[in-house]
Amino acid sequence: MAELTGDLLDRRAIRLAEEAADRDEAIRRCGEALVDTGAVHPGYVETMLARERSVSTYVGEGVAIPHGTLAGKDLVHRDALAVLRFPAGVDWGGQPVTVCVAIAARGDGHVELLASLAEILLDADRARALREATEPEDVLALLVPAPEDSNR
């Protein structure tokens, strides 16, 4: 599991002091993190913007999960996530977003981390901890399920 996460959520893709003037810029920042870590072809970023224009990826608690369209799947090199935090917030079609968990996936390698994100969003305290995280370790501790996920 540890090595799986190393590949899936590259430390260089955890960027917690980002700034963006609007949603499109935030998505481009997310796309850059995925491009920089070799997870996607640069063309994937446009499909992330396209997806957001058709259906918002806002999932609640100040969190959005931008990702590409079905057509963009071919531009994904490997399953990967990026976590970007915008401390000043970004207007996401009327909802304030602080954290983006950007997704690139061809397969199901990321399913467990998204399942644990869903759990976090259903727990107001942990959701706040995610929004306020300033260290990559804090993000990893929240998102990476502990073995048998019961140390909390």
Place this chain on the structure above:
Amino acid sequence: MGSINGKDIHKVVVACDAGMGSSVMLASQLRKQLKKFSVTVEHTPVNSIPGDADVVITHNGLAARARAAAPDKVVVPFQVFLGDPAVTAVVKAIESGGEVSG
């Protein structure tokens, strides 16, 4: 289109455009909620909904596409990703019987 009784639901499919984000998250929650029942939960792109799906859950904005792709299925649209009443109603129907319509 039509309706189905919760007792007859064996496969729930959560569909979104790419099948990599929102559907994955919602499917993980449903799997957890339905662990005790013999119901399979899958996440797929909206244009590859499997033929043996009994109920298709999808975002409002994709419901028309889901209905076109799977005209003989019960399609349940939702608005919010976590805790949507439409999704809760499907879980309740599976737990205790009752009709799900779409």
